[in-house]
Amino acid sequence: MAEIINQNGRIWNRNETLDRQQIRAIQLEKLQWTVKHAYEKVPYYKAKLDSAGIRPTDIRSLADLEKIPFTVKDDFRKNYPFGLFAVPGSEVVRYHASSGTTGKPTVVGYTKKDMAVWRELVARIVTMAGVCEQDIAQIAFGYGLFTGALGLTHGLEEVGAAVIPMSSGNTQKQIMFMQDFGTTALISTPSYALHMAEIACEMGIDPASDLKLKWALLGGEGSTEAMRTEINRTWGIFATENYGMSELFGPGLSGECQALSGMHINEDHYIAEIIDPKTGEVLPEGSLGELVITPLSKEALPVLRYRTKDITSLHTEICTCGRTTARMSKISGRSDDMLILGGVNVFPSQIESVILCIEGLGPHYQIKIFKKGYLDKIEVDVELADANMLESFVMLEQLRGHVCNQLRSVLGIDAQVNLVEPRSLTRFEGKAKRVIDMRGEE
Amino acid sequence: MLIRQLSVFMPNQKGHLARFTGLLKDHAIDIRALVCFDTAEYGILRAIVSDPERAVEILTEEGFVAKISQVLAVEPEDRTGSLHEIFRLIADAGQNVDYMYSFVPTQGAMPYFVIKTDDIEKTGPLLKAAGVKVIDLEL
Structure with a gap:
């Protein structure tokens, strides 16, 4: 059950409403644990921190985070498959992987506790998006090694919604299930949501009036405001965006609330920074730059200062939804040449x-x-x-x-x-x- | 027994065939036969020309993908059923025809049939033994 229910909607966890001071206190404590954990359990991180002249005990304030070297996607490739893991294989209960070059994907793993955290994080995101235990959620992401489909499945189940694990493709069948099951929430990429609406119309179904959809949780790729407006209009729904990546658990890092004023970052589990992608220098709040994330709760695969290569900005003014967590603006580009x-x-x-x-x-x-x-x-x-x-x-x-x-x-x-x-x-x-x-x- | 045919990668673009014929003309290479079928994005042009080696050389220099393929040329008798006999023989030998086309070598002469099978080394002797006129001459 959501811990807070107010006139603006539901908030899954009280930690989303802590004051900034409290959030920072939690972040520091967990950061110290994460750095120590990575240093002691992952030789690669130990070597990296040693060569930067940093010991875990040097992290005395959040400002000390800046001293820690960045982690990049290539570090995962170099340590394929399990070189960055901090726990023995016996403690891992799940693996995921993203595509790589000719058989060298980015491999991530989760302990039982990691899975519980991930579930919790996604539960918050889906609650922000408007979904509750009454909802029937159809997941049109491809299942498999990618974190999107299963991550959302866990979080939706956590809030008590019913999940239809449709996977992607087979659009006519998707529409049939929406009609026959009374789907109320759609989880898909923005472009697939628009494509599905077109197919529904071709089938003689008006997605806005003939179906029961209320919510869409869009992810996997960015979208423009024009696309969102079109999705809202054609489906007659309220669409929100969410953000995450497999190296950082998967979906659950951040998501939009009903106020649509940026994506709330689950700050008791992540520290977000914005850097100048060229110099690596940390930029002040509000600046546009590359998002760097340090997850704070990852057991199986701790990650320090991960360069997401996504360009965004951070904002901490209070949101009308009641959450106090920092928000990241829509991803406006990439600092590398990755295509989605x-x-x-x-x-x-x-x-x-x-x-x-x-x-x-x-x-x-x-x-x-x-x-x-x-x-x-x-x-x-x-x-x-x-x-x-x-x-x-x-x-x-x-x-x-x-x-x-x-x-x-x-x-x-x-x-x-x-x-x-x-x-x-x-x-x-x-x-x-x-x-x-x-x-x-x- | 086999004759040398030019095979050229031919993207389906305006003017591409003219680029090919222009090059051959400029180098005084005579085209005796030319086939190119309608395919979607690209096809393979087949040609019997007076100097296939030189043709491959100049085409490659100009950015074409070209090679010499060994094919068989036969001259079927001028009577009903003669073509059928040829293809029946090829089929009965378990060979598959990759492509074929015909052309008239000189004005007023009987047409030659160019045949490429998946086992081209064996096709010539097979047809010859059955009395089919296989063209041995360098064209």
Whole structure:
């Protein structure tokens, strides 16, 4: 049950309403534990802190956080699979992973206690979004190694909502379940929510009047205000966004409340900082910069000052919902070249390494991304290098099919692959511009 | 027994075929036969030309993907059923035809049929033994 119910809605946990002083006291105590835990149990962190000349006892105030070196995604790759784990495998009850290059994903793990914390964090997010025990929630994220679908499942069950684990795709069936089960909350990416509404209309169903949906929890990719307005209008719902990533538990880091004034960060479990992505310098409150997160409760996989590469700003003015936790604004970009394609995170370098491993292709490629309806469409142009493929058209088509399959199995993206002539793709002298993202253009 | 045919990767773009024919013209290479079918994004052009080695060289220099393929050319008799005999023989030998086309080598002559099978080394002897006229000449 929600601990606070007021005229502005429900608040799952009292810790969301502590005054700033109390929040900071909790953060310091847990930060000291986290640093000690990482230092003592993970040799990689010990080496990193030692070379920075920091011992866990040096963390005496929250200001000392700045002294700790950053952790980046590459640290996970270097320590694949379990090098950053702080507990023996016997204490791990769950693994998740995000896509990586040719078999080297980012692996994360959870202890029993971690799972309880994660559940609690997501419960707060779904409560903020308006969902309670009366709701029937349909999860249209892909289940599997990604944290999105299962994370939301746990949190929704925690608040007592009924979960329909639909997974992504099979849109007509999704609509049928919404109709027959009386789904009241939709969990999906913003673009899939819009796509589903279109399909519903094609089926002769008006999503706003023929279905019982009240809420949408959007995640997995960013969205514009225009998209949210469109989702609210077509579905006749109240849509909120939430944010998280597998290295930091998954969903549950932050989410929007009904006041829609930014995403509330669960600050008793995370410390958020904003840095200048170029210098690494911590920026004052309100500045736009890269979000750096230190989770404070992770047992299996402690993480210190994780560079999310997401660009946002932090705000602590009191929110009308009654929560006192800091809020992060909508993600306005990335400080690296990561692409979010239909909710799947992909780096151009990952596409490159898939292509380089395939015989018969040249090393150059170009990625074009555009919207077809509301869905992301990806086209990858690759250069045919091996004339032996011309023995038969079947060989050419097999080559193309192989590229498609590799992109799907390694990165989880569905791309249309085009074979082009060698040297026909633009060559770059400096930094290659291999990605043409036309999604923002009408 | 096999003859050398040019195979060229051909993206389905305006002007691409003209680029190919222009290059061959500029290098005084004669085109004896040319086929290219309607496919979606790209296809493979097949041609019998006067100097296939030189053609591959200049095409590759200009950014084309080109190679020489070994194919079989036959001259079927001018009577009903002669083509059927050829394809029946190929089928009965368990071979698959990858592609085929016909062209007239010189004005007024009987057409040649170019055949590419998945076991091309064996197709020639097979047809020859059955009395089919297999073209041995360098074109």
